[in-house]
Amino acid sequence: MSVQTPPTLLKLARQALLRDEALAMSSVEELPRELFPALFKEALDGRKTMLIKTMVAAWPFPCLPVGALMVTPDLETLKAVLDGVDMRLTREFHPRRQKLQILDLRNVNHAFWNTWAGEEECDYLTETVDEKQVVTILPRHALKDCLSVVVDFYIHYCLKDEEACLLQWAQQRKAYINFCCVKMKIWALPFYVIQGILEVFHPKHIQEFKLNIGWIEDTVSRFTPCFGQMTNLHTLSLAPTYNKTFKHGWTTSPREQKYVNKFISQFSNLKGLQHLSMKGLGFLRDHMKQLFGCLRKPLETLSITHYQISQSDLDSFSCSQRLFQLKHLDMRGIILLLLDIMPLKVLLENLADTLQSLDLKGCRMSNSQLTVLIPALSHCSKLTKVNFYNNNFSMPILKDFLRHTANLNKLNVEQYPAPLECYDDLGALSTELFVQLCAELMDTLLAVRQPKNISFASEVCVRCRERCVYALGPRLCLCWQ
């Protein structure tokens, strides 16, 4: 027979207050703080906006991580929270209450809601990983004197109602509230809107920044000053929307050159930058040496993809010390066929003890280029992931490469192109040869090492846009099924 546990006094008190919202609002100042976290959660669940507002105004802890509870954004709830902050700021500080220092609107797991159970002191600020990050990025005086509002922004194409509401609210209060955005990811937003956001959420607080916009000349020149202020950035990802960048040809006017130089020089302000991704930024062609020379710290991740770098760009790979501790190198879609690959070989030699993932998909390398890379690759024993799809390797060279991978026993995912012998002179795939030769390559590999997740793949089929893939067995493109 099961015995039902009776509700605790705290639970009974909460239930009574939720039933009588007017009573709850009138007595909120006098409520014991133990009641606040659970009652606030239930007020949010029930969207009791007046109670939410009153409770924010009387919040008895230094941090209110409300974003963790607002998994589905809701404009009315957000407005109630912001109204509560206003109410709090416009009245006398309640001597019984702790001062609210951080309103955390980020949708991140927060230990506060799980661990708080009426402990003596609210020491969760040091227990929560996310909160620790906030504390380290906020100036000390901000924590003491001024309320900080912390957000992450993921904005696609236009501001949602909640984002517009928060931004407008913040713009009117930026003089006396410290606004921090830790992760800012923006796709295809007009630059004047981005500028408006950065005027309120100061660039120095951003740790992770992703920007996909049309990189026209004007944007580069207007972005440069904000970019140089992102001094706490550790992850940067820049890409164009709709492949829109200036410098479509290889020549640059002196004015464009000036903008690009100024933009690149800002990298020297990013003291903690560790992960750098630049996709399709054609205007950076011929500037890699200059850019790598501005880096202040060794990079962990370098991703330069989908535009044509020059030989001098590739040359800088072999002499830029800041690249010599890379864990992840992604050069997807950069055509290497006509370049001297030797600098990449030198870089790989330097990465023997660090490199974990290498993506050379679509680089269109030739047999002779792979031959140059094989000795260096065979020593990269930390590699867990390689991708060589869409390169032009023939059967003997692929076999030779696989035989040299005995040391690469950490590889979890390995992707190789189907050998050139699978195609006829017009580039059409013979599925029979594909199956036969891929099986042969698999046997070659099995003789030196037991692979975990391996595949050989053809070019993308022009009719069905799928590949023929040989993994545990063949999976042909839709045309052959």
Ligand SMILES: [Zn+2]
């Ligand atoms: Zn097909």
